[in-house]
Amino acid sequence: MGNPFAGEVSVSLDGVPHLAKLTLGALAELEAALESGSLVDLISRFEAQQVSTRDVLALVVAGLRGGGWQGTAGDLLRVEIGGGPMGAALIAAQLLTRAFSTPAAR
Numbered sequence: 001m002g003n004p005f006a007g008e009v010s011v012s013l014d015g016v017p018h019l020a021k022l023t024l025g026a027l028a029e030l031e032a033a034l035e036s037g038s039l040v041d042l043i044s045r046f047e048a049q050q051v052s053t054r055d056v057l058a059l060v061v062a063g064l065r066g067g068g069w070q071g072t073a074g075d076l077l078r079v080e081i082g083g084g085p086m087g088a089a090l091i092a093a094q095l096l097t098r099a100f101s102t103p104a105a106r
Helices: 024-033 039-047 053-066 084-099
Strands: 009-013 016-020
Touching: 009 053, 009 084, 016 053, 024 039, 024 053, 039 053, 039 084, 053 084
Parallel strands: none
Antiparallel strands: 009 016
16 A cells, blocks of 8 residues: 555556655656646646546556556556546546645645
8 A cells, every 4th residue: 555645656557556656757757748738737637627538647657657667658558457547547636646745735
């Protein structure tokens, strides 16, 4: 299980648990992967509930890579993420929240 005070989120890929975390390097990789806009734009889309599946996938990949996973977005197309699409969206939201809030607010 991920430690929310360390910004970690637990992600199940084909039933195997992985840790995800938006480190500075993962955030830089995420921003480079975004088709348009910045991280602020991405956060705004989440807040307005205008997030795309591409946004969710990019966040999950960045978080997993920040947690040490060596895969790519293409690898996630062939695995079952715990909770399905809604679970992936929740993971993405948790990653953003934990990366940009104080420990007391988590």
